[in-house]
Amino acid sequence: GAVVSQHPSWVICKSGTSVKIECRSLDFQATTMFWYRQFPKQSLMLMATSNEGSKATYEQGVEKDKFLINHASLTLSTLTVTSAHPEDSSFYICSATPPSGSVSRVTQYFGPGTRLLVL
Amino acid sequence: KQEVTQIPAALSVPEGENLVLNCSFTDSAIYNLQWFRQDPGKGLTSLLLIQSSQREQTSGRLNASLDKSSGRSTLYIAASQPGDSATYLCAVPLLLNQAGTALIFGKGTTLSVSS
16 A cells, blocks of 8 residues: 655753755655644644645645745655754654545544654 | 534543543534544554534544534444544534535544453
8 A cells, every 4th residue: 555654753852953854655656645743642634735836725724934844846745844943743654645536544644743752 | 713622532432332431513504524533652543424404424433413402422332342442533624514625523432442
């Protein structure tokens, strides 16, 4: 089946630093990728939609200047948390949608997630 | 605005029991509905996807049903095992009647099966 990877799986950083998280679709091209955030004991909340070759679309309440998204190729989207603060500590998960017509069992494939802890 | 609700929030059962997890959504014009499993600190594993035209899907000991008109779905787990312990999430597409969009998730039901 289709595979989506994320790197790193774990990151601990000091407050004020920037952290980059990569999301890769390993065996299919993804024109659209999604970034979600999950706080402890909460559900996944969509942060933004990453579109290859164009600007990302952010959900209400998500600061686009703080969470920079770059979808430079059909297999890679990056999320950069700029000037991270302790309240940004969360579990970040990406997903990717295969091209139309190639979807079999699922509509999108999820990465394994990245746990960010800001001290 | 679509909202997804799951009850109960947590469930503890002894091994071998059959159980039902519930999911409700406010707007019935969904393209499909999906059930996921999430282990602590891990990503998502897709369990079952039900298209809007379907009423149920089965995979092994799992059976998911969908009643669009009432805005409900259930996930039935037969003969539960300790390995079934996880959080189960229900999700529908963000954009109504479209596939390949982002998903709206419920808060999940955390299941604990004791041996």
